Amino acid sequence: MMFKINKNITTVIVALTVLGWSPLLGQSIQRVEPLNWWVGMENPTLQLVVYGPQIGKSEVQVEDKGIELVKINRVENPNYLFLDVKVAASAQPGWSTFTFRQGKKKLTYRYELKQRDQKVKAQGVNSADLIYLIMPDRFANGNKANDQVKGMLDMSLNRDSMYLRHGGDLEGIIGKLDYLQDLGVTSLWLTPVLTNDMPQASYHGYANTETYHIDPRFGSNDTYVQLGEQLHRRQMKLIFDVVPNHIGSYHWTVKDKPMADWLNEWPSYTQTSYKDQTVFDPYASADDKKKMVKGWFVPTMPDMNEQNPYVQNYLTQSHIWWIETAAIDGFRIDTYPYNDLDFMAKWTDRILQEYPKFTFFGETWVHGVANQAYFLGGKRVGQDVDSKLMGVTDFQLNYAIGDALNQKTEWTAGANKLYSTLASDFLYPHPEQNVLFLDNHDKDRFFSVVGENVQKYKSAMAWLMTTRGIPQLYYGAEILMKNFSNPDGLLREDFQGGFIGDKSNKFTADGRTKAEQDMWNYVQTLANYRKQHTVLQTGKTMQYVPEDGVYVYFRYNEKQTVMVVMNCNDVAKELKLDRFRERNNQVKSYFDIIQKQETNPVDHSLKLDAYETKVFELKF
Template sequence: MNLKRILISACLIVWIAFAQGQSIQRAEPLHWWVGMHNPELQIILYGTDIGDCEVKLPKAGMELKRVHRVENKNYLFLDVAIQGDAQAGIYPIELYKGGRKVLSRDYILKDRDRSLVKAQGVNAADLIYLIMPDRFANGDPSNDSVKGMRETAVNRDSMYYRHGGDIQGIINNLDYLEDLGVTALWMTPVLTNDMPKASYHGYANTENYQIDPRFGTVDTYRELGKELHKRKMKLIHDVVPNHVGLHHWTVLDRPSSDWLHESETFTQTTYKDQTMFDPYGTRADKDFMEKGWFVETMPDMNHQNEKVQKYITQSHIWWIEEAGVDGFRIDTYPYNDLTFMGKWKEAIRSEYPRFTFFGETWVQSVANQAYFLGGQKVGQQIDTKLEGVTDFQLTYAIGDALNQEKGGAERLYHTVSGDYLYPNPMANVIFLDNHDKDRFFSTVGEHLEKYKSAFSWLLTYRGIPQMYYGAEILMKNFSRPDGLVRDDFKGGFPGDEVNKFTAAGRTDKENEMFNHVRTLAQYRKRSRALQHGKMTHYVPQNDVYVYFRYEEDERVMVIMNCSDEEREVGLARFTEGTAGAKTVRNILTGESSALPERVSLHGRQTVVLELR
């Protein structure tokens, strides 16, 4: 055999060995669409030692603009442009070594599903219902435990193990939510969370393009969106751009040393949101806040890395287009790089102009909340473009209003008077409790009248109301530890002795509360004043707080007695609000009468009156 043949044979052996030892294990996003507003796409290829390969896209319609090679030879980042005349179909991605093709991966471009309702946005006309899917209803027991995942145990007697709730269980109970008056559904994250402990809550995702198989599939999630839209309801997707789970695939094999925020030793965030706007603060303190890990199991993503930015942004656009998502709730919003969040929001809005966002801002003042919103109304150096936040300040205020012996009404009045700091107060999400806070029924000492007043306030005040699953049936407990406020909705799981989804399964008090919420929520669906109307309120007197929601031809008057004592409230003081009304209808009782001179309220009662 001559030297030439020996060399050719040696090369063939190398090429065969190369091909046998390699594969393209991942390509993300999983697929994309033709006809998007932004034609540019970053495709991540992942496979053993592919980083030195040359890349070709042989089919016209998807043009390779640039290949980014990173420290880790298992990655290639491709910048591609989808041509305006590109057709849906298969587009091969070919890898070459020494001029010879060694690997290929088919990439799919799809036509956009124009029949799929999506990106409607969530606004003050909506009532959001927050569900922790693992704890609401089990519609498919076959997926309770999935072999090969790090956590397989299912134990409903433990607050930390999985209980088996899933997306199908929610689909099965949408009629219940519709009857209650809910118009938008927000679930805690449903992406794969392959963590060894407490994976049920979803906030440490390990995949960006998968539904956790214990919750269902992408098809199940898509079906949920369709079923909601049939009922004229909306789907809110909980996104976590700040961090991922410790077992996320890009953490287990990092693309580069700057993929995450890391230091030589574990550095946790200080949780001090003030450092982000403190005029006297240090750069170091800001970095500890924004770049520190939320907890040890949640690595902090490096938002200064453009590849990370694209990876996060594209994955969120993917879910809108794939599943018909209408809005995003943004987890741990103050911990994100705010410059990136402004770019992120603009990228999504360029594709979906009506899409809306609200960020979790668990902070300690109205001014702190306002800082994280867009518009630079309070002198921010960065415009985050964000329109709404979770209004923790009003949550604190309504608790004080109903629990303090004196002065609670003043606290509520004082807090909402700071609305001038917000670009659009109506875009803020108001709530009584959520998956991290004490159940409000426990907050008010299981005092039914206080609790009913709280819901009367929630469903008539400015902003977007959000309620936590089971609040309508008096679910209770304190959040120390947080698993106590994440109990199962009884009747949603096989073997439950009672079914709280039905009137027959609820106690008299539970039905009283359910009907209170339902009456107000269903009225709210018909009331333009409560959905989009302006608000006027009066300085509280004798612990009584009065406010009005109104449009030109519709007015609602709300009288809150924040005292334990009975109050007689004369209406002569409120002529600016009553605006010549002649009759009133009590929304909760249905009774109508001439506009009275005085209204009597027993301790902690709230009255909701439609003025005519």
């Protein structure tokens, strides 16, 4: 029997052999997705996508008392069937046999229902966590054998190129988990790891061509499962980067679409306007809104029609499948404002039905606190739809920390920009669930943003680790990695020491320069203090209006008080501490968390160097 299937997806071929399906008279089933399901799910319904030549003309029966075939959905493309099934509460783990008939021709397919694993999973990511973001291709190479996989469209391997593959993989990341744990990291977010069999720039992963398979150049599904297990053994968490808005143009459902409206398509190529305002603008044109949400991100990333119920099921089930399979703890959602918010609300409800503690945060690369708040759940800013989204990537505070350290200290800039942005937290249902960051795989390295001024950079790190929300580090931030995003490949350099032939190993103290080691120690000290003290995780916040370019805020709970003092000036400043008696009254001493020593400010005043930030634990 001939298999018509992507040559690189060897795991599918193996899986089909194991399933033991029995083709007769020339018929074939090339795919069934999801690859398997489980007994005991909260929602017993499932929609199977069956794909093969003319399979849509078949009559279908299922021989298993544990599975009820509710409906056979035939669509425009006869190569597809969408089967609605219901898994009985009494169903047992094992194999169910589906029979497909066309006249006298018959084909059987065995589908597996598994027992749900009670291992740690779906814990959710919260303000007790520190997220570390990695681009797998650029972090560490643990298996040279998978650097190039025969049959894939992108066979590049050139570490001297910004846009070709470098060979980093999941085994490489697993080998560096001790390093991350020592640094103080609690959660790991990888840019997408699904198969991205695209001809160019396949390393970044945001144009997946398979829905249920890890890119073989990163490893296998089993390798990804192993990563989750290794993280959980260390009491760390795994974040999966999901991209519901679009897929790659070489995805199998794009090359042979199930139906005409599987994608958002136009008479001619139409790109999104990237204007998020049209989604909430009360005066917006309907055509402008449609272009924003249904236009394609780029020509190689077809836009999914999230209003199509078959697309909704396909996306939602795949994400549930990955949580159950790989024990994922949270999702980062790519390009969130470009999604259909009605669908995202249903998607969220469906996932939380199975995993009540699971959490999500969405990428909201927008301008304005109200713009950002609009995409969150809770309907705090007059939304028509409650998206149910829990947190966002807080671009507004990202802009603000840059302004605080780079702009003059005026009422609308400098330290005041940081203060006023945080003061708008009333627009968010749960501001503590927003993810804070200095940089990421799309944004200028912050060390470059502040002109490679180490004092400024330390101030930004101190702020990141002590203000409200969930902090996120981009790989290499702790060792002063730099560069601007023009082009973005410059932001995605290799972590030195992760690849054979590297001249130095930045994963070890011996391989770092004096400045890099100093910065690494600084980040480690703050990250581990934060990890060990709930006051910086769930404590309340009180901030003071900046005066003379000095910004002061407190994190406090019943047991502890932490004071953060940030000098946003290019000259030294002296700060009188009497103004803050609401929080520091009767303080006996100030414990400098960075220097790890107590101090008693003379005359109750504090001196700060240019751009210096001090972090104190107050002793009463």
